[in-house]
Amino acid sequence: MKQGKKIKMPVKDTPSLDICARPRRNRKSRSIRNLVRENWLLPEDLVYPLFIHVKDHDEEIESMPGCRRWSVSGLVEEVRRAHVLGIGAVMIFPAVEDSLKSQFAEESYNPRGLVPEAVDALKEQVPEVSVITDIALDPYSSDGHDGVVSASGEILNDITVEVLCKQALCHATAGADIVAPSDMMDGRVGAIREILDEEGYTNVSIMSYTAKYASSFYGPFRGALDSAPRGGDKMTYQMDPANSTEALRELILDEEEGADIVMVKPAGYYLDLVSLFRENTDLPVAAYQVSGEYLMIKAACESGWLEEEKTVLESLLSIKRAGADIIITYFARKAAEILNQIRG
Ligand code: PBG
Numbered sequence: 001m002k003q004g005k006k007i008k009m010p011v012k013d014t015p016s017l018d019i020c021a022r023p024r025r026n027r028k029s030r031s032i033r034n035l036v037r038e039n040w041l042l043p044e045d046l047v048y049p050l051f052i053h054v055k056d057h058d059e060e061i062e063s064m065p066g067c068r069r070w071s072v073s074g075l076v077e078e079v080r081r082a083h084v085l086g087i088g089a090v091m092i093f094p095a096v097e098d099s100l101k102s103q104f105a106e107e108s109y110n111p112r113g114l115v116p117e118a119v120d121a122l123k124e125q126v127p128e129v130s131v132i133t134d135i136a137l138d139p140y141s142s143d144g145h146d147g148v149v150s151a152s153g154e155i156l157n158d159i160t161v162e163v164l165c166k167q168a169l170c171h172a173t174a175g176a177d178i179v180a181p182s183d184m185m186d187g188r189v190g191a192i193r194e195i196l197d198e199e200g201y202t203n204v205s206i207m208s209y210t211a212k213y214a215s216s217f218y219g220p221f222r223g224a225l226d227s228a229p230r231g232g233d234k235m236t237y238q239m240d241p242a243n244s245t246e247a248l249r250e251l252i253l254d255e256e257e258g259a260d261i262v263m264v265k266p267a268g269y270y271l272d273l274v275s276l277f278r279e280n281t282d283l284p285v286a287a288y289q290v291s292g293e294y295l296m297i298k299a300a301c302e303s304g305w306l307e308e309e310k311t312v313l314e315s316l317l318s319i320k321r322a323g324a325d326i327i328i329t330y331f332a333r334k335a336a337e338i339l340n341q342i343r344g
Contacts, residue, residue: 278323
């Protein structure tokens with residue numbers, strides 16, 4: 001980088017003939033700042049994750065203040081409201097009744113299950129909005145794991161991938177635009193691509209949770225779905241927060257297996273990974289600001305310690321600046337409202 005000439009600093013801030021680099025000139029007014037602005041956050045960048053349940057009314061989620069578990073009709077209305085603000089894609093996560101959970105998570109590919117019903121309603125009533133479904137077994141697993149658990153407590157990879165393929169096909173049949181495997185089993189992206197293509201769903205995209213870390217920041221989400229592991233943790237399949245080179249290996253594999261979009265999760269504490277992905281792939285990069293990140297900002301703002309509107313936008317802009325094309329955030333609707341007000 002070119003450096004300004006070394007000069008002696010003037011003692012007083014009076015007109016001076018000394019040559020001095022003055023980066024502040026590019027910050028002197030809002031219009032100049034806008035001209036030189038490198039990154040703009042847009043409602044169109046955001047994906048809005050939403051929780052659903054079978055009940056016919058909406059419920060506040062205790063572990064995630066400000067978020068709700070929606071009925072299917074409540075979901076459709078919320079997606080409509082988000083769409084008016086410029087949000088073009090939503091992700092849906094089902095809260096599944098205990099009686100439907102099982103070791104092999106059969107409910108995950110029930111064509112009459114909650115997710116197919118919700119996808120169908122959304123595609124019927126707000127067809128312009130892209131629907132992304134989560135591919136993993138945890139909401140349906142009696143063990144609360146993303147995969148099938150053996151009697152000895154092992155998470156079985158290849159058997160799980162077979163179930164995930166059925167789940168992806170079930171969601172594609174219901175009309176999902178994108179399926180998003182969040183389970184971290186090996187080989188699942190390639191297997192899902194193959195079954196979707198075989199069955200004629202060549203247009204259904206795969207957004208892969210490529211570098212998904214075994215993070216404490218998922219706690220509030222598991223509270224929302226009552227999907228926490230009943231035993232053990234997720235360290236044998238989700239990545240070790242200490243590693244980044246290993247994420248490149250996952251990235252190469254997902255590219256080879258046919259992912260359309262690659263994801264880093266969580267986002268805020270993993271911005272180095274977002275940049276690393278941006279530099280190492282031509283695929284679009286998504287980043288997921290997870291429930292714990294949401295909650296930290298929300299809690300600090302509710303207690304008056306931080307100012308919500310600015311903090312939310314700054315947290316999302318930072319993720320964009322790091323290199324994300326797509327940002328998944330529970331603040332999506334709120335952020336889109338603020339962005340529209342600024343524009344308006
Ligand atoms: C399920 C899944 C999880 C999240 C997204 N999909 C939980 C987990 O892996 O334990 C976390 C999202 C969040 O915390 O906001 N596989």
